[in-house]
Amino acid sequence: MYGYQGKVLRIDLSKGVSKVEDLNLEEAKKFIGGRGLGTKLFVDEVSPSVDALSPENKILFATGPLTGTPTPTGGRYMVVTKSPLTGTIASSNSGGYWGAELKFSGYDVIIVEGRSEKPVYVMIEDDQVEIRDAAHVWGKVVSETTETLLKEVPEKSRVLTIGPAGEKLSNMAAVMNDVSRAAGRSGVGAVMGSKNLKAITVRGTNKVAIANEEALKAVVKDCNAKIRENGVTGQGLPTYGTAVLVNIINEGGVFPTNNFQLSQFSEAEDTSGELLAEKYLTKKDPCYRCPIACGRYCKVDDIEGGGPEYETIWAFGGDCGVSDMPSIIKSNFWCNEYGLDTISTGATIAAAMELYQKGFIKDEDLDGLSLDFGDSDAVVEWTKRIGQRAGFGDKMAEGSYRLADSYGVPELSMSVKKQELPAYDPRAIQGQGLQYATSNRGGCHVRGYLISPEILGLPEKLDRFTIEGKAAWVKIFQDFTAFIDSSGLCLFTSFAMGAGDYAAMTNAVIGTEWTADDVLLAGERIWNLERVFNLDAGVDPSQDTLPKRLLEDPIAEGPSKGNVARLSELLPEYYELRGWSTDGIPTQERKGLLKI
Amino acid sequence: MEFKVRLFATLRKDRGREMMVELGEEWTARAVIDQLKIDEKDVAILMINGRDGLLDTKLIEGDIVSIFPPVGGG
Ligand code: SF4
Numbered sequence: 001m002y003g004y005q006g007k008v009l010r011i012d013l014s015k016g017v018s019k020v021e022d023l024n025l026e027e028a029k030k031f032i033g034g035r036g037l038g039t040k041l042f043v044d045e046v047s048p049s050v051d052a053l054s055p056e057n058k059i060l061f062a063t064g065p066l067t068g069t070p071t072p073t074g075g076r077y078m079v080v081t082k083s084p085l086t087g088t089i090a091s092s093n094s095g096g097y098w099g100a101e102l103k104f105s106g107y108d109v110i111i112v113e114g115r116s117e118k119p120v121y122v123m124i125e126d127d128q129v130e131i132r133d134a135a136h137v138w139g140k141v142v143s144e145t146t147e148t149l150l151k152e153v154p155e156k157s158r159v160l161t162i163g164p165a166g167e168k169l170s171n172m173a174a175v176m177n178d179v180s181r182a183a184g185r186s187g188v189g190a191v192m193g194s195k196n197l198k199a200i201t202v203r204g205t206n207k208v209a210i211a212n213e214e215a216l217k218a219v220v221k222d223c224n225a226k227i228r229e230n231g232v233t234g235q236g237l238p239t240y241g242t243a244v245l246v247n248i249i250n251e252g253g254v255f256p257t258n259n260f261q262l263s264q265f266s267e268a269e270d271t272s273g274e275l276l277a278e279k280y281l282t283k284k285d286p287c288y289r290c291p292i293a294c295g296r297y298c299k300v301d302d303i304e305g306g307g308p309e310y311e312t313i314w315a316f317g318g319d320c321g322v323s324d325m326p327s328i329i330k331s332n333f334w335c336n337e338y339g340l341d342t343i344s345t346g347a348t349i350a351a352a353m354e355l356y357q358k359g360f361i362k363d364e365d366l367d368g369l370s371l372d373f374g375d376s377d378a379v380v381e382w383t384k385r386i387g388q389r390a391g392f393g394d395k396m397a398e399g400s401y402r403l404a405d406s407y408g409v410p411e412l413s414m415s416v417k418k419q420e421l422p423a424y425d426p427r428a429i430q431g432q433g434l435q436y437a438t439s440n441r442g443g444c445h446v447r448g449y450l451i452s453p454e455i456l457g458l459p460e461k462l463d464r465f466t467i468e469g470k471a472a473w474v475k476i477f478q479d480f481t482a483f484i485d486s487s488g489l490c491l492f493t494s495f496a497m498g499a500g501d502y503a504a505m506t507n508a509v510i511g512t513e514w515t516a517d518d519v520l521l522a523g524e525r526i527w528n529l530e531r532v533f534n535l536d537a538g539v540d541p542s543q544d545t546l547p548k549r550l551l552e553d554p555i556a557e558g559p560s561k562g563n564v565a566r567l568s569e570l571l572p573e574y575y576e577l578r579g580w581s582t583d584g585i586p587t588q589e590r591k592g593l594l595k596i
Numbered sequence: 597m598e599f600k601v602r603l604f605a606t607l608r609k610d611r612g613r614e615m616m617v618e619l620g621e622e623w624t625a626r627a628v629i630d631q632l633k634i635d636e637k638d639v640a641i642l643m644i645n646g647r648d649g650l651l652d653t654k655l656i657e658g659d660i661v662s663i664f665p666p667v668g669g670g
Contacts, residue, residue, distance in 0.1 A: 235666055
């Protein structure tokens with residue numbers, strides 16, 4: 001067996017037992033691993049109508065066939081569960097070192113089910129699996145939990161944990177690993193919290209068997225060269241991390257400001273990647289076997305830690321009208337400590353600010369803390385209160401949709417399927433708008449990063465304001481991404497590599513003979529599997545939409561002035577290209593074709 | 597005619613971040629990068645007034661030229 005370890009570790013927290021099962025290899029190859037295989041195993045076992053925070057929901061940690069191999073960035077894993085935020089399938093990806101270590105411990109996937117009566121953590125060292133008491137770390141922040149556990153588990157273990165936000169079932173709680181890496185989105189941390197599962201530590205000594213070592217050596221050499229020579233992966237990301245996008249996205253008038261009321265932030269330069277590199281960067285922080293090393297480590301006052309990423313800078317910066325980099329670094333730090341998704345946290349504060357600006361939220365609700373756009377100290381404080389669910393932070397921890405809805409104005413939540421949109425105004429980039437609306441986990445940029453062709457010009461430059469051909473681009477990007485997310489590699493490799501490269505790597509590792517078309521077909525199969533789950537879960541196609549503001553109110557000023565998201569023109573073409581019915585349901589014929 | 601030019605990321609090194617560039621007969625972004633000694637291959641994204649531009653697009657009075665080297669995604 002090559003690429004896969006062939007084993008699934010099942011942990012039943014209600015009974016306090018674990019067992020090892022064989023991985024169905026045929027199925028693994030069909031759904032690849034990570035996001036695809038995790039989803040397949042999940043949907044086969046869990047009812048779509050399950051309450052996300054009930055013991056009947058399960059949470060899976062799935063590696064891909066390339067995780068733990070010498071392929072560039074081959075260290076990723078995916079957290080798959082039903083999301084308490086969106087009610088859709090959730091799959092949140094993370095890097096760092098935990099994923100590769102899980103694979104080395106001898107398992108492709110961990111399935112956690114049930115609910116423990118008391119807080120526990122799981123210690124894994126190869127075939128030794130123990131469910132241990134976690135009372136002493138319950139309530140502790142991520143860095144302290146990690147430090148404490150590292151003293152009591154086998155040497156060289158890696159730690160995945162939730163913070164207080166996950167314990168308190170916040171809809172924006174992340175799963176954290178290696179202290180500052182996050183499977184951030186869709187509230188996956190709350191599902192762990194609902195099971196009283198604080199952490200999973202892993203340590204392993206099993207290698208991943210490779211089908212064709214020689215071929216792998218050659219293709220890895222080739223792909224590493226492509227990554228080095230590509231401007232984005234060879235220069236841009238290594239020098240500045242993702243933060244360099246602040247200026248470019250803002251310059252084009254695509255940078256949502258004050259909860260998407262504006263699309264350009266006059267003070268963006270004060271929150272730029274250039275400034276971050278010059279004044280606050282202490283070191284780079286790469287993930288397992290990553291030649292790109294986009295990860296940052298920054299310091300301000302007595303606070304030092306991983307990040308901030310572009311999306312984070314935007315969420316706590318421009319979206320809240322904040323132009324103070326130190327406070328952004330602090331908000332990011334507290335998100336990592338409390339185990340919060342930075343996008344949803346910052347965007348929810350921004351939505352609360354607009355609710356306050358418009359008079360829905362009143363001063364007496366706020367315990368004396370300001371909710372004015374631009375108040376940087378208050379944003380840091382709100383981040384902490386969301387993490388602790390203290391005062392009004394408790395209500396905000398539910399996410400912007402539920403917050404705005406409680407005042408009767410859900411349209412002030414800039415979200416899709418209740419998940420907060422990231423840092424690109426879709427009125428100014430038509431393909432990305434369609435992608436947001438159709439993403440299988442709600443508001444998200446990494447289910448299909450159309451920014452790449454529409455702004456960065458990769459693999460070719462598209463006009464961001466037009467809709468012609470965009471539906472096809474969205475479909476290909478979504479399918480391609482679904483494969484990458486399942487392979488065990490980082491999505492950022494795709495700036496430099498094409499479907500053929502991923503096929504070549506997987507072939508060398510597993511021993512398959514896939515082509516670029518097979519890669520896209522597998523991705524399409526995974527996309528449809530997710531879609532069917534969401535439909536069965538009651539998330540119907542009427543939710544393939546965008547906030548009213550983005551559909552109806554033209555951008556008022558700046559380079560993208562006058563545009564709205566032309567979703568209604570794009571959606572029918574997209575459904576047709578997907579082989580779905582005109583109302584967005586995968587047909588029997590298409591499902592048969594994709595063998596799902 | 598003078599044009600405002602904004603540079604980003606590594607292009608700022610030894611050049612600064614914003615400047616006025618005096619162009620003679622040829623009013624194009626190509627003339628701008630020639631004058632600033634920026635190699636064409638280092639121009640990954642070019643915007644004129646925040647919209648996509650080409651090196652040979654003719655500039656008109658008041659245009660702002662923004663030039664980016666290859667930069668990453670988020
Ligand atoms: S590119 Fe960045 S996020 Fe991706 S594996 Fe490398 S360091 Fe991690």
